[in-house]
Amino acid sequence: MTYCVGMRLDRGLVFMSDTRTNAGVDNISTFRKMTTWETPGERMITLMSSGNLATTQAVVSLLEERTKAPDDRDPSILQVPSMFQAAQLVSGLLREVIDGHSRNGQQADAGFGATLILGGQIAGSEPRLFLIYPEGNFIEAGDDTPYFQIGETKYGRPILVRAYDPSMSFEDAVKLLLVSFDSTIKANLSVGLPLDLQIYEKDSFARGEERRISKDDPYFNTISTGWGDALKLAFDSLPDFEFDAD
Amino acid sequence: MTYCVGMRLDRGLVFMSDTRTNAGVDNISTFRKMTTWETPGERMITLMSSGNLATTQAVVSLLEERTKAPDDRDPSILQVPSMFQAAQLVSGLLREVIDGHSRNGQQADAGFGATLILGGQIAGSEPRLFLIYPEGNFIEAGDDTPYFQIGETKYGRPILVRAYDPSMSFEDAVKLLLVSFDSTIKANLSVGLPLDLQIYEKDSFARGEERRISKDDPYFNTISTGWGDALKLAFDSLPDFEFDAD
Numbered sequence: 408m409t410y411c412v413g414m415r416l417d418r419g420l421v422f423m424s425d426t427r428t429n430a431g432v433d434n435i436s437t438f439r440k441m442t443t444w445e446t447p448g449e450r451m452i453t454l455m456s457s458g459n460l461a462t463t464q465a466v467v468s469l470l471e472e473r474t475k476a477p478d479d480r481d482p483s484i485l486q487v488p489s490m491f492q493a494a495q496l497v498s499g500l501l502r503e504v505i506d507g508h509s510r511n512g513q514q515a516d517a518g519f520g521a522t523l524i525l526g527g528q529i530a531g532s533e534p535r536l537f538l539i540y541p542e543g544n545f546i547e548a549g550d551d552t553p554y555f556q557i558g559e560t561k562y563g564r565p566i567l568v569r570a571y572d573p574s575m576s577f578e579d580a581v582k583l584l585l586v587s588f589d590s591t592i593k594a595n596l597s598v599g600l601p602l603d604l605q606i607y608e609k610d611s612f613a614r615g616e617e618r619r620i621s622k623d624d625p626y627f628n629t630i631s632t633g634w635g636d637a638l639k640l641a642f643d644s645l646p647d648f649e650f651d652a653d
Numbered sequence: 654m655t656y657c658v659g660m661r662l663d664r665g666l667v668f669m670s671d672t673r674t675n676a677g678v679d680n681i682s683t684f685r686k687m688t689t690w691e692t693p694g695e696r697m698i699t700l701m702s703s704g705n706l707a708t709t710q711a712v713v714s715l716l717e718e719r720t721k722a723p724d725d726r727d728p729s730i731l732q733v734p735s736m737f738q739a740a741q742l743v744s745g746l747l748r749e750v751i752d753g754h755s756r757n758g759q760q761a762d763a764g765f766g767a768t769l770i771l772g773g774q775i776a777g778s779e780p781r782l783f784l785i786y787p788e789g790n791f792i793e794a795g796d797d798t799p800y801f802q803i804g805e806t807k808y809g810r811p812i813l814v815r816a817y818d819p820s821m822s823f824e825d826a827v828k829l830l831l832v833s834f835d836s837t838i839k840a841n842l843s844v845g846l847p848l849d850l851q852i853y854e855k856d857s858f859a860r861g862e863e864r865r866i867s868k869d870d871p872y873f874n875t876i877s878t879g880w881g882d883a884l885k886l887a888f889d890s891l892p893d894f895e896f897d898a899d
Contacts (some may be wrong), residue, residue, distance in 0.1 A: 629891075640890075647834070648827040649824065
């Protein structure tokens with residue numbers, strides 16, 4: 408499994424992904440699930456992936472045109488004129504890869520599916536954020552649903568629902584994401600540290616702050632410990648139930 | 654879907670279940686998912702169910718021996734000498750019902766599976782709590798895993814993990830369960846009010862407090878609103894992230 412969140416704020420975009428992949432619980436590896444393409448000053452596009460690792464790596468390789476000799480590569484994702492066309496490009500490749508794996512060779516027990524989050528900005532339009540399904544169709548984040556989660560989404564959702572605010576600072580967004588990831592990591596073995604974090608500041612057309620958050624990260628550990636205590640205090644602050652108060 | 658939690662405390666047992674059943678999102682009904690059998694002074698046994706409603710209703714009907722004329726009924730669940738045998742009885746019936754539905758008649762798109770929580774106490778032993786799988790096997794709650802969730806378990810799990818304490822009062826347990834149910838209801842349409850609550854006080858051998866919590870319940874609404882605010886305060890109380898603090 409996996410856990411990734413892409414979030415649209417008034418100030419830009421925030422991406423966070425875990426790095427755990429597993430085939431069963433006895434075969435665990437660490438792979439980066441976040442890839443960025445940029446033409447500084449003109450575009451910045453980040454892709455996060457959950458699902459079959461062979462599928463998502465193939466999609467990234469095709470996007471980077473690794474089928475060509477290095478000198479001949481001129482990735483389309485750096486040429487498309489809009490984020491919508493970038494989403495079309497990625498979703499088309501995703502469908503092709505899944506189709507190719509599904510129709511040829513041995514049948515696998517696990518599916519070849521993958522779900523992607525694609526976000527970024529191309530000069531001339533606003534930052535945009537898409538969720539791309541294994542079927543190759545996609546949806547875009549709007550004001551009503553300003554963030555997307557993929558992978559193991561449920562444990563970390565309640566805090567996002569309650570604390571997200573489009574006007575929040577990048578710092579608060581990182582704090583919120585770390586709480587959401589910590590809740591997920593505590594509940595599910597298939598999501599694990601380190602985490603990859605990336606900020607995109609609106610109209611910067613370049614990747615912003617990036618950070619890899621490992622298990623030694625002092626801030627993450629402060630959040631992880633502090634959130635347990637803060638939750639207990641929050642819980643205690645609620646009025647007590649009384650059986651006779653009916 | 655469904656959400657039910659059975660919890661073992663030092664003082665006894667607490668059960669809470671929602672009442673929503675759905676076949677797709679356009680066919681929603683309300684059914685009680687909690688059934689209790691008791692011989693006051695000698696035993697109290699409560700069953701909660703998630704999964705195929707026809708299956709779980711059939712199991713309950715068989716447990717109540719509704720295949721016999723009313724006067725001939727003498728439910729085995731009121732005769733078995735231990736909670737372990739009660740779990741064996743229930744799990745055997747569950748497997749029979751699922752097998753019967755699966756092998757005969759039309760194939761259904763959805764499965765006939767169901768998962769059950771069975772808890773209670775029979776004179777001579779401690780209160781015990783079991784989770785019964787559709788395959789007919791079961792596990793018992795111990796000190797390390799003192800509560801079971803069935804159905805839509807993920808949204809409401811982080812707060813249980815953080816705030817559960819075996820020495821907590823029944824009042825605190827109800828508060829905790831309401832927070833966990835509220836988080837689930839807010840995130841998932843397939844879990845809905847009203848909720849059924851039941852307390853079992855250790856060595857009472859009779860059902861304790863029972864309550865149906867509807868959407869008009871003032872305490873539930875206080876918790877639901879208050880928890881959002883308390884979470885935000887808890888979130889604000891955590892130290893802020895700083896990009897330069899690396």
